[in-house]
Amino acid sequence: MSAVPTRLRTVPWYAAGLGLLAASVAAAITIGPASIGVGEVWRTVWAHLRGSEPVLTPIRDGIIWHLRLPRTLLAAVCGAGLAVCGVVLQSLLRNPLADPFVLGVSSGASTGAVLVVVLGVGGGALSLSAGAFAGAVAAFALVLALSRLLGGQLDRVVLCGVAAMQLFSALTSFIVLTAADAETTKGVLFWLLGSLASASWTEVAVAAGVLVAVLAVCLAHSRALDAFAFGEDAAAALGVDVARTRMVLLCATALLTAVLVSSTGAIGFVGLVLPHAARAVVGAGHPRLLPAAALAGAVFLVWVDTAARSVIDPQEVPVGVLTSLIGVPAFVVILHRTRTRR
Amino acid sequence: MTLAADRVTRAAGGHLLLDGVTVACAPGTTLGLLGPNGAGKSTLLRLLAGLLAPDTGVVTLDGDPLPGLPRRAIARRVAVVEQQADTQVDLTVLDVVRLGRTPHRGTWSAESEEDRTAVREALAATGLTDRADQSWHTLSGGERQRVHLARALAQRPRELLLDEPTNHLDIAHQLDLLALVAALPITTVVALHDLNLAAMFCDHLVVLRGGRVVISGPPADVLTEPLIADVYGVRAHITHHEGTPHVRFLTAQGDQAVGKSSTRTA
Numbered sequence: 001m002s003a004v005p006t007r008l009r010t011v012p013w014y015a016a017g018l019g020l021l022a023a024s025v026a027a028a029i030t031i032g033p034a035s036i037g038v039g040e041v042w043r044t045v046w047a048h049l050r051g052s053e054p055v056l057t058p059i060r061d062g063i064i065w066h067l068r069l070p071r072t073l074l075a076a077v078c079g080a081g082l083a084v085c086g087v088v089l090q091s092l093l094r095n096p097l098a099d100p101f102v103l104g105v106s107s108g109a110s111t112g113a114v115l116v117v118v119l120g121v122g123g124g125a126l127s128l129s130a131g132a133f134a135g136a137v138a139a140f141a142l143v144l145a146l147s148r149l150l151g152g153q154l155d156r157v158v159l160c161g162v163a164a165m166q167l168f169s170a171l172t173s174f175i176v177l178t179a180a181d182a183e184t185t186k187g188v189l190f191w192l193l194g195s196l197a198s199a200s201w202t203e204v205a206v207a208a209g210v211l212v213a214v215l216a217v218c219l220a221h222s223r224a225l226d227a228f229a230f231g232e233d234a235a236a237a238l239g240v241d242v243a244r245t246r247m248v249l250l251c252a253t254a255l256l257t258a259v260l261v262s263s264t265g266a267i268g269f270v271g272l273v274l275p276h277a278a279r280a281v282v283g284a285g286h287p288r289l290l291p292a293a294a295l296a297g298a299v300f301l302v303w304v305d306t307a308a309r310s311v312i313d314p315q316e317v318p319v320g321v322l323t324s325l326i327g328v329p330a331f332v333v334i335l336h337r338t339r340t341r342r
Numbered sequence: 343m344t345l346a347a348d349r350v351t352r353a354a355g356g357h358l359l360l361d362g363v364t365v366a367c368a369p370g371t372t373l374g375l376l377g378p379n380g381a382g383k384s385t386l387l388r389l390l391a392g393l394l395a396p397d398t399g400v401v402t403l404d405g406d407p408l409p410g411l412p413r414r415a416i417a418r419r420v421a422v423v424e425q426q427a428d429t430q431v432d433l434t435v436l437d438v439v440r441l442g443r444t445p446h447r448g449t450w451s452a453e454s455e456e457d458r459t460a461v462r463e464a465l466a467a468t469g470l471t472d473r474a475d476q477s478w479h480t481l482s483g484g485e486r487q488r489v490h491l492a493r494a495l496a497q498r499p500r501e502l503l504l505d506e507p508t509n510h511l512d513i514a515h516q517l518d519l520l521a522l523v524a525a526l527p528i529t530t531v532v533a534l535h536d537l538n539l540a541a542m543f544c545d546h547l548v549v550l551r552g553g554r555v556v557i558s559g560p561p562a563d564v565l566t567e568p569l570i571a572d573v574y575g576v577r578a579h580i581t582h583h584e585g586t587p588h589v590r591f592l593t594a595q596g597d598q599a600v601g602k603s604s605t606r607t608a
Contacts, residue, residue: 091431094429094430096430220449220450223444223447223449224444226441226444227441227444229429229431229433229438229441230424230427230428230429230438230441231427231429233388233393233422233424233427234422234424234427236392236393236413237391237393237417237420237421237422237424238417238441238442238444238445238497239413239414239415239416239417239418239444239445240413240444241412241413241414279432283432283437284431284432284433284437285437
């Protein structure tokens with residue numbers, strides 16, 4: 001029961017998890033209308049990384065390098081990020097139902113994106129992302145200001161988040177109903193349900209960078225998160241600077257959620273279910289839980305997105321629809337298991 | 343010197359919870375806080391723990407004002423057992439006790455030999471060694487209170503603050519827990535409802551009413567029939583046994599004693 005061996009013992013597990021993630025990404029890339037082998041994937045990626053000549057025809061090379069690889073990597077980053085945000089918010093807010101969207105960030109993002117689409121500000125994917133990001137930040141700022149006004153306790157944050165969620169969904173519906181034509185509505189809807197179809201290398205790089213930074217911040221606060229188990233006073237009595245920790249972690253998760261939502265739309269349930277699944281496997285200690293949830297979320301979303309783009313070929317199912325279809329039964333099973341264990 | 347509150351005041355919603363309270367703990371002794379519900383016992387404990395800041399006045403630790411000390415430094419000295427602290431997280435007894443090492447551990451450092459010893463000793467002192475792997479959610483109220491005490495002991499504090507730690511405990515567990523706390527070589531402040539338990543286990547008592555100190559001193563001086571009538575509005579008969587006062591409550595009508603439990607004053 002000594003801790004140093006415990007820590008060392010976890011290393012092979014992380015290695016195995018990363019291996020599983022790499023294998024999942026590689027396997028997912030081979031799946032699709034154009035049949036591509038794992039070997040071709042490795043050789044193409046290797047060639048691009050070394051900067052040498054493509055080994056396949058330009059079309060097949062493009063499918064791997066410009067379509068499937070960024071999309072799969074964005075799925076992995078997005079899944080990991082949402083799961084990490086879910087872990088942090090559930091622990092910090094002491095609410096097992098908290099997820100990355102409880103801070104109102106996703107509904108703010110959709111309002112921002114819809115405004116860009118409907119009002120035709122700018123044009124193209126970049127301004128859509130920018131609009132979504134601005135909306136997300138605005139919604140979070142509103143939630144933070146409101147909850148501070150109401151006393152600043154964490155349960156207020158949850159209530160204000162729910163209020164903001166309702167407000168911004170109403171705004172979104174209002175804008176869509178009054179201003180959008182049928183074609184725009186369809187585009188907006190697809191985006192609201194979440195999609196990784198428009199993944200680009202820029203988005204992958206930005207999202208991955210923010211994910212790494214936020215994960216590092218959360219890991220640095222992992223013992224403080226453990227101390228929140230019995231509430232804010234208990235955490236303070238254990239030496240945690242509650243106000244600072246709360247602010248840092250809320251802002252970090254809101255930033256990560258905003259970045260993810262602005263490139264993929266609102267992909268539901270990953271941030272709610274995966275933390276519970278990871279907790280059921282590795283326990284509630286955050287130094288282990290955070291990386292485990294990140295890995296589980298990454299592998300999960302890679303496969304769900306692969307299913308989303310291939311089950312009703314050639315049509316694409318919005319990935320958010322599939323995550324919920326899979327997530328709800330999984331959620332019930334997990335909750336049932338933890339109930340019987342008590 | 344150890345923990346001391348100097349003329350602390352705290353208001354909430356236009357209502358004074360504490361009004362110029364001065365309390366000084368003697369090192370290594372057990373100080374009991376008494377008073378009816380709403381007298382300000384919990385608020386005073388929260389101020390002493392630095393969880394709440396006084397509106398006026400100052401709380402000091404070894405003479406240093408608390409606001410000037412980092413939270414972590416305070417938590418290495420002062421441990422708190424709240425009235426009732428529950429969690430939804432699936433934790434074992436060992437997990438909870440380990441939380442007590444939080445202020446002693448670095449961000450990235452693994453558990454040290456000292457951490458392990460402190461946790462082991464805290465479990466042993468509270469008789470929980472065999473239950474280390476039991477789930478928190480399967481524990482009774484009394485067992486949870488003991489786990490919280492073990493967690494507080496794992497902090498290796500020099501000051502221990504307890505807010506009605508014997509609530510929800512049967513009489514055997516009340517005696518166990520207070521005997522354990524009183525025997526610790528650390529400075530303890532404990533809010534209690536039971537006057538007899540306070541008389542048995544505290545070296546010094548402070549009686550609060552409406553946020554003010556009514557009287558303070560050794561139990562034999564503080565617990566008098568007029569004081570109990572004045573503060574609690576209850577008639578009592580007090581006998582002394584080897585210097586320890588014993589309180590027997592009387593009904594409003596006659597001199598009939600109504601049982602031994604002083605919790606009726608609550």
